[in-house]
Amino acid sequence: MNIKIYSVYALFFFGLIVNAQQVLTTDEAIKLALEHNYGIKIANNTVKVAENNTGVLNSGYLPTLTGNAGASIDVQDTEGQRVEGDPVATNGVETRRYNASLDLNYTLFDGLGRLYNYKRLKEEYQLSELEARETIEKTMLQLFSIYYSVAQLSENTDALEETLVISKDRLARASYQFDFGQSTKLSVLNAEVDINNDSINLINAKQQLRNTKRDLNVVLGNQMGDGFNVDTDLSFLLALNKNKLLEKTKANNVSLLQVDRNINISQYDIKTNKAQLLPTIGLIGSYGWNESSTDNNPLAFTIQSTTSGFSGGLNLSWNLFDGGGTLTRVKNSKIVLENQKLQKEQLNIDVERNFNNAWDDYQNKLVVFEVQEDNIKTALNNFNRTHEKFKLGQVTSIEFRQAQLNLLNAELSRNQAKYNAKLAELTVLQLSGEILNVAL
Structure with a gap:
C-alpha cells in the first residue's frame, strides 16, 4: 500500500463534505471584492465627490x-x-x-483665478481616481494573499489528514503484530504517540483554516458563508518580460501617476495665487x-x-496691497512644487529598485518551487520504499516514521513555495500597474 492508496482513503472519509461546499474561484472572489469590499466602496464614493466638485455648479462661472x-x-x-x-x-x-x-x-x-481653480479641480478628480485605483490594487493584493493562504492551509490540512490515516494504519499493524507476539508493546505505544501528535497538528491546522477563511470573508464584504472552499489549482505567467514590465512600471505605476497629478495641482496653485494680484x-x-x-x-x-x-x-x-500675504503664498506654492518634483525623482528610484527586487524575488521563488516539486518526488519514492520494507520488517517503526515526516514536510514546503511564488508574481504585477489587466 503506498501514499496514493492513503490519499484515496482520506478522500473517501472527507469527500462528501468537500463536495457539499461551494468552491470560490479567484474570478468570483475578485468580483465580490469589487462589489462589496468596504474600502473600495469608500474609495469610489470619494471619486464621486471629486467628480461633483468638477461640475459647472462648482466652477464659479455661474x-x-x-x-x-x-x-x-x-x-x-x-x-x-x-x-x-x-x-x-x-x-x-x-x-x-x-x-x-x-x-x-x-x-x-478675476485674474483667471476661476479658470486655474477649475483646472485644479479636474486634476484632483483624476488624483482621486488614481487613489481609488491604488485602493483597489492593494485590496486585490490583500485578497489574493489571504485567498492563497486559505488554499495553502487547505492543502496542508489534506496532507495532515493523509498522515493521520497512515499513522492509524501503522497503529493497527503494530497492534496486530503485538497480539500475535511479533512485536513489543513499545511499537504500539510509539504509534499511539504519533497518532496523538498528528491529531493535534490536524486540529490546529483546521482551526487556522477556519480563521483564515473568516479573514477572506471580511475582504469580500462578508458575502460568503462558512461552508466554502477555494481553488487550489493555479498557474504562473511564465511569459512575463522583465524589460517590458519595467517600462510599464515607469509609465503606469500608480504612485508615479499620483505624483504627476500633484505636480499639476501645485502648478495651478501658483497661478491661482498670482491671480489674486490682479483686479x-x-x-x-x-x-x-x-x-x-x-x-x-x-x-x-x-x-x-x-x-x-x-x-x-x-x-x-483691486487689492493693491494685502500686507504681503499673497506674495508669501506664491513663494510657498513654488517651494511646494519644487518638493513635488524632488519627490518624483526619489520615487522613480524607489519604484525601479522595488521592481527589480520584486522581479528577482519572483524568479527565486519559482526556482524554489521547482526544487520543492522535485523534492516531493524524492520524498514520495523514499516513503514508498520504506513502507514496503516496513511491512517486511526490514526497517524499524522509527525509520518508517521519519520517512513519513519527511514526506509530510516536503508537501508542506512545496505548498508554501507554490503560493509564495504566486504572491511574488502578483507583487510584480501590482508594481507595474498590471494586476487589474491580466487574467490570473
Whole structure:
C-alpha cells in the first residue's frame, strides 16, 4: 500500500463534505471584492465627490441670484406746523413699508483665478481616481494573499489528514503484530504517540483554516458563508518580460501617476495665487419693488407711494496691497512644487529598485518551487520504499516514521513555495500597474 492508496482513503472519509461546499474561484472572489469590499466602496464614493466638485455648479462661472424681501410697520406720534402757521398734532400714526428685490452678481474677470481653480479641480478628480485605483490594487493584493493562504492551509490540512490515516494504519499493524507476539508493546505505544501528535497538528491546522477563511470573508464584504472552499489549482505567467514590465512600471505605476497629478495641482496653485494680484471686475444687476403707506397723518403729502424698476452696473475691486500675504503664498506654492518634483525623482528610484527586487524575488521563488516539486518526488519514492520494507520488517517503526515526516514536510514546503511564488508574481504585477489587466 503506498501514499496514493492513503490519499484515496482520506478522500473517501472527507469527500462528501468537500463536495457539499461551494468552491470560490479567484474570478468570483475578485468580483465580490469589487462589489462589496468596504474600502473600495469608500474609495469610489470619494471619486464621486471629486467628480461633483468638477461640475459647472462648482466652477464659479455661474452668476449668483439673491432674492430679498421685507416688511415693517411704524407707529409714531407726530407734531408739526402748517405753512399757514396752524399747529398740528397726531397720535398713533401708522406707517407700513414693503420691499422686494432680485439681485444679480456675476464676476466678469478675476485674474483667471476661476479658470486655474477649475483646472485644479479636474486634476484632483483624476488624483482621486488614481487613489481609488491604488485602493483597489492593494485590496486585490490583500485578497489574493489571504485567498492563497486559505488554499495553502487547505492543502496542508489534506496532507495532515493523509498522515493521520497512515499513522492509524501503522497503529493497527503494530497492534496486530503485538497480539500475535511479533512485536513489543513499545511499537504500539510509539504509534499511539504519533497518532496523538498528528491529531493535534490536524486540529490546529483546521482551526487556522477556519480563521483564515473568516479573514477572506471580511475582504469580500462578508458575502460568503462558512461552508466554502477555494481553488487550489493555479498557474504562473511564465511569459512575463522583465524589460517590458519595467517600462510599464515607469509609465503606469500608480504612485508615479499620483505624483504627476500633484505636480499639476501645485502648478495651478501658483497661478491661482498670482491671480489674486490682479483686479476683479464684476457685473451687478437688481430689480426692486418698494411700497410705503401712511394712515391718518395730516403732515404727509402722500398717503401711499410705490416704486419699482431695474438697476445695473459694473464694479472693480483691486487689492493693491494685502500686507504681503499673497506674495508669501506664491513663494510657498513654488517651494511646494519644487518638493513635488524632488519627490518624483526619489520615487522613480524607489519604484525601479522595488521592481527589480520584486522581479528577482519572483524568479527565486519559482526556482524554489521547482526544487520543492522535485523534492516531493524524492520524498514520495523514499516513503514508498520504506513502507514496503516496513511491512517486511526490514526497517524499524522509527525509520518508517521519519520517512513519513519527511514526506509530510516536503508537501508542506512545496505548498508554501507554490503560493509564495504566486504572491511574488502578483507583487510584480501590482508594481507595474498590471494586476487589474491580466487574467490570473
